[in-house]
Amino acid sequence: MAFLTESEGVGKGNAPNLLIFMRLLFVADLHYSLKQFDWLLAEAGRHDLVVIGGDLLDLASPLDLDLQIAIVEKYLTLISQKVSLVVSSGNHDGDSRNEADESVAAWVREARHGRLHTDGDGFDFGDARITVCPWWDGEVTRAEVDALLERESHHRRDRWIWIYHAPPHGSRTSWSGKRHIGDEFLTAWIGRHRPDMVFSGHIHNSPFYGEGSWIDRLGDTWVFNPGRQPGPEPTTIVVDLERGTAEWRSIEGESIRELGIAEG
Ligand SMILES: [Zn+2]
Numbered sequence: 001m002a003f004l005t006e007s008e009g010v011g012k013g014n015a016p017n018l019l020i021f022m023r024l025l026f027v028a029d030l031h032y033s034l035k036q037f038d039w040l041l042a043e044a045g046r047h048d049l050v051v052i053g054g055d056l057l058d059l060a061s062p063l064d065l066d067l068q069i070a071i072v073e074k075y076l077t078l079i080s081q082k083v084s085l086v087v088s089s090g091n092h093d094g095d096s097r098n099e100a101d102e103s104v105a106a107w108v109r110e111a112r113h114g115r116l117h118t119d120g121d122g123f124d125f126g127d128a129r130i131t132v133c134p135w136w137d138g139e140v141t142r143a144e145v146d147a148l149l150e151r152e153s154h155h156r157r158d159r160w161i162w163i164y165h166a167p168p169h170g171s172r173t174s175w176s177g178k179r180h181i182g183d184e185f186l187t188a189w190i191g192r193h194r195p196d197m198v199f200s201g202h203i204h205n206s207p208f209y210g211e212g213s214w215i216d217r218l219g220d221t222w223v224f225n226p227g228r229q230p231g232p233e234p235t236t237i238v239v240d241l242e243r244g245t246a247e248w249r250s251i252e253g254e255s256i257r258e259l260g261i262a263e264g
Contacts, residue, residue, distance in 0.1 A: 022048050022126075022240060022241055022242045023046075023047045023048050023049075023238060023239070023240050023241075023242075024047065024048065024049045024050075024051060024161075024238065024239045024241070025043065025044070025046075025047040025049070025050045025051065025236060025237075025238050026051045026053060026199045026224065026226060026236065026237040026238070026239070027040060027050075027051070027052055027053070027226060027234045027235070027236055027237075028052065028053035028054055028055060028090070028165065028199075028200065028201025028202070028225070028226060028228075029053075029054070029055040029090070029201045029202065029204055029226075029227075029228040029234075030052070030055065030056055030234055031055055031056075031057070031058040031061075031092065031228070032056070032057050032058040032061050032063070032068050032071075032072070033234070034071070035231075035232040036232065036233065036234040037072070037075045038232070039232055039233050039234065040052075040075070040079060040234065041075060041078055041079055041082075044079045044082045044083045044085075045082040045083055047083060047238070048083070048084070048126075049083065049084050049085075049086065049125060049130075050079060050083050050084070050085050050086070051085075051086040051087075051163055051199060052085070052086070052087045052088070053088055053090070053163050053164070053165055053199050053200055053201045054088050054089055054090025054091070054092075054093060054135060054164075054165030054201055054202065055090035055091065055092040055093065055165065055201060055202070056072050056087070056089075056090070056092075056093055056108075057069065057072060057092050057093050058092055059092045065095055066095075069095060069107045073107070073111055076111055076116060077116075080113075080114075080115045080116040081115075083115075084115045084117070084125065085115060085116050085117070086116075086117045086118075086121075086130060086132055086163055087108055087111065087116065087117070087118045087119075087132070088108070088118070088119055088132050088133055088134065088135070088163040088164060088165055089105030089108045089118075089119050089134050089135045089165065090135050090165035090201065090202060091103070091135055091137070091165065091166075091202070093105040093107075093108055093135065094135070094137065095107050098140055098141065099140075100138055100139065100140040100141075101138075102136075102137040102138035102139075102140055102141045103135075103137040103141075104134070104137070104141065105119060105134065105135065108134070109134070117130070117132055118132060119132055119133070119134035120132065120134060120144075120148060122148070122151070122152040122155055124155075124157060126241075127157055127158040127159060128157060128158070128159040128160070128161050128196075128241075129152065129155050129156050129157045129159070129160045129161070130161045130162075130163070131148065131149065131152040131160070131161070131162050131163070131195075132163050133145050133148060133149070133162060133163060133164040133165075135164075135165050135166075136185075142185060145164075145185075145189075146185075146189070149162070149189055149193055153193050156195075159196045159197070159241070159261075160193075160195040160196050160197075161195065161196060161197045161198075161199070162195050162197070162198045162199070163198075163199050163200075164183070164186055164198060164199075164200055165200060165201055165202050166182055166183040166186060166200055166201075166202040166203075167182040167183070167186070167198075167200035167201075167202060167203055167206065167223060167225045168182050168183060168186040168187040168190055168198065168200070168218055168223055169181070169182035169183055169184040169186070169187045170182065170184075170187055170218070171187070171216040171218055171223050172206065172211065172212050172213035172215075172216040173200060173203070173206050173207075173212070173213060173214065173215070173216050173223050173224065173225035174203050174206060174212075174225070175203070175206045175209050175211050175212030175213070176203055176205070176206070176212075177205060177209050177212075181203060182200075182202075182203065186198070186200075187218065190218050190219070190221050190223075191218075191219065194219060194220055194221060195221055196220070196221065196222065196261070197221065197222045197223070197224065197239070198221060198222070198223045198224070199224050199237070200223065200224065200225050201225055201226065201227075201228070202225070203225060203227075204227055204228035205227060205228075206225050206227060207225060207226065207227035207235065207248065207250065208227060208250075208252060213225075214226055214227060214235075214237060214248040214250075214255065215237075215246060215248065215255075215257055222246070222259060224237050224239075224246065226248060226250070227250060229250055229251050231251065233251075235248070235249065235250040235251075236248070236249045236250075237249075239259075241261070244258060244259045244260060244261045245257065245258055245259060246259055
């Protein structure tokens with residue numbers, strides 16, 4: 001396994017900036033495609049961290065939501081037995097309502113255990129702080145995301161990475177083909193906190209439009225959206241923090257970008 005804990009990294013001779021956290025695999029919007037979950041389970045062990053950025057379930061599926069949850073939970077358990085796993089909720093994942101009648105993915109929160117990090121979590125991984133934002137559906141859940149980011153800002157490390165289902169408004173990762181339909185609050189949070197990277201999904205076709213993209217930059221923040229495709233393999237983004245690259249794969253081909261972050 002390529003992952004070394006920080007204590008193992010420290011004191012290994014001449015590599016004070018030894019990058020500990022190397023390959024992050026990001027997917028989103030699997031929408032209860034079990035073939036894509038199968039693919040993810042098979043591939044997971046080749047990475048140091050697997051991140052699923054929301055819409056694991058599909059509200060339009062004829063299958064009962066509770067049944068979808070039970071099956072997806074099994075996949076999450078199996079994947080997290082192979083590798084550290086991060087799951088944030090999307091707008092298709094809500095299974096309950098809060099006191100303000102906003103949709104909440106209680107099952108995602110409750111699925112957390114040792115190597116499975118979910119909505120509301122912040123944790124250190126190598127030299128990065130990773131903050132897992134739930135989908136917000138109204139003022140109360142939005143205030144919770146705001147408070148989470150504020151709290152987490154005191155724990156930021158060399159790198160700060162956010163997971164949040166919707167891409168930031170105004171970025172090419174939120175292009176719908178006619179306009180930007182991302183989250184304006186996320187754009188404001190990025191402006192305030194300046195994280196290093198934000199991983200989103202939600203706007204399924206952004207990467208496939210000329211004006212859209214799987215990658216963009218807002219200020220100093222790299223923002224990503226892998227998009228969604230049919231078939232057995234999800235679209236993926238692999239960020240290699242050792243090389244400082246991000247690579248997008250889809251049925252339309254591959255694209256790789258230098259992030260200019262190679263030193264820790
Ligand atoms: Zn979606």
